Amino acid sequence: QGQLVESGGGLVQVGGSLRLSCGFSGHILGRIPMYWYRQAQGKQREFVARITSAGDTWYADSVKGRFTIFRANDRNLVYLELNSLKAEDTAVYYCSAGPEGSSGWGQGTQVTVSS
Numbered sequence: 001q002g003q004l005v006e007s008g009g010g011l012v013q014v015g016g017s018l019r020l021s022c023g024f025s026g027h028i029l030g031r032i033p034m035y036w037y038r039q040a041q042g043k044q045r046e047f048v049a050r051i052t053s054a055g056d057t058w059y060a061d062s063v064k065g066r067f068t069i070f071r072a073n074d075r076n077l078v079y080l081e082l083n084s085l086k087a088e089d090t091a092v093y094y095c096s097a098g099p100e101g102s103s104g105w106g107q108g109t110q111v112t113v114s115s
Helices: none
Strands: 004-007 010-013 018-024 034-039 046-051 057-059 067-072 077-082 091-097 109-114
Touching: 004 091, 018 034, 018 091, 018 109, 034 067, 034 077, 046 067, 046 077, 057 067, 077 091
Parallel strands: 010 109
Antiparallel strands: 004 018, 018 077, 034 046, 034 091, 046 057, 067 077, 091 109
16 A cells, blocks of 8 residues: 655744655655645644646645645655745645545644744
């Protein structure tokens, strides 16, 4: 089945940036539509971004223009670049191979934005 592994989270000030990465052992990510979701404390998990195998991207309105999802096929990784971070971006970020945890969920990576 493989294991999704997210990394790159941390504590950052409002307006700062982070780059999250996602790996999926035993799978070639370039062939899989990949998603990022996030879950803030006390809230439901929500869609953040998606990239198809062709490289087409979609974003939640709340992050459009600030976040960028992209692949590094040579590293078999998918990234989420977070810029102009806001306090409301604070959450645990998860990647998903296919929509809504189709292949399970990883541990996620915590992003905390301090004001």
